[in-house]
Amino acid sequence: GAGVSQSPSNKVTEKGKDVELRCDPISGHTALYWYRQSLGQGLEFLIYFQGNSAPDKSGLPSDRFSAERTGGSVSTLTIQRTQQEDSAVYLCASSLGFLSRDGYTFGSGTRLTVV
Amino acid sequence: DAKTTQPNSMESNEEEPVHLPCNHSTISGTDYIHWYRQLPSQGPEYVIHGLTSNVNNRMASLAIAEDRKSSTLILHRATLRDAAVYYCILRGTSGRGSTLGRLYFGRGTQLTVWP
Numbered sequence: 146g147a148g149v150s151q152s153p154s155n156k157v158t159e160k161g162k163d164v165e166l167r168c169d170p171i172s173g174h175t176a177l178y179w180y181r182q183s184l185g186q187g188l189e190f191l192i193y194f195q196g197n198s199a200p201d202k203s204g205l206p207s208d209r210f211s212a213e214r215t216g217g218s219v220s221t222l223t224i225q226r227t228q229q230e231d232s233a234v235y236l237c238a239s240s241l242g243f244l245s246r247d248g249y250t251f252g253s254g255t256r257l258t259v260v
Numbered sequence: 261d262a263k264t265t266q267p268n269s270m271e272s273n274e275e276e277p278v279h280l281p282c283n284h285s286t287i288s289g290t291d292y293i294h295w296y297r298q299l300p301s302q303g304p305e306y307v308i309h310g311l312t313s314n315v316n317n318r319m320a321s322l323a324i325a326e327d328r329k330s331s332t333l334i335l336h337r338a339t340l341r342d343a344a345v346y347y348c349i350l351r352g353t354s355g356r357g358s359t360l361g362r363l364y365f366g367r368g369t370q371l372t373v374w375p
Contacts, residue, residue, distance in 0.1 A: 149303075178362075178363075180365075187365045187366060187367050187368070188304070188365035190362055190363075190364070193362065201362065236303050236304070238303070238304075247309075248294060248296070248306030248309060249296075249304075249306060249363060250306065251303030251304050251305065252303055253302060253303050254302075254303050
């Protein structure tokens with residue numbers, strides 16, 4: 146596609162429920178990144194993929210968070226047993242490669258609200 | 261983490277040039293200097309990047325100090341649409357470690373443009 150697509154754009158969920166956030170990167174981009182941004186804060190790195198593998202999972206805040214990428218394309222970020230502190234905008238980005246000197250292209254994000 | 265230092269905020273009048281400074285005294289020889297900006301309620305947007313030489317594109321210019329310990333993003337004629345948070349980021353492209361290739365977003369500089 147022309148850009149990075151994320152869905153849903155907004156998600157309101159009840160505390161304790163599981164949620165899945167989807168990211169569809171730019172075609173041909175092998176590297177995919179997940180960040181989150183809490184209200185008024187900077188971006189916090191979560192995880193990145195090179196192809197289907199995730200060499201760096203160090204940013205996931207707890208074992209309730211997981212992510213997968215299949216076919217070197219679409220990625221899903223899953224948050225189990227959501228908590229109120231999980232409320233944030235979850236941003237996905239892609240680039241040609243994780244060592245690429247080129248920039249990232251970000252999606253518009255999924256705004257997650259846990260009530 | 262490769263650290264950068266930026267002023268918290270800057271102001272400009274419309275149609276005037278804006279020089280956004282960034283200090284990165286711990287930059288390594290293989291780190292690229294990237295600039296992104298984030299408009300309200302949007303994901304970050306790539307602006308420009310460089311290694312040693314000054315760079316120009318349709319959005320901005322990047323002036324890199326000879327010792328590479330600082331850089332300046334130049335918006336030649338600010339418009340109201342340039343009001344955003346501007347992030348200066350170092351991106352490693354060689355070496356070891358699972359953090360290679362990640363972008364570290366600090367707090368950035370909030371640019372206000374007055375009509």
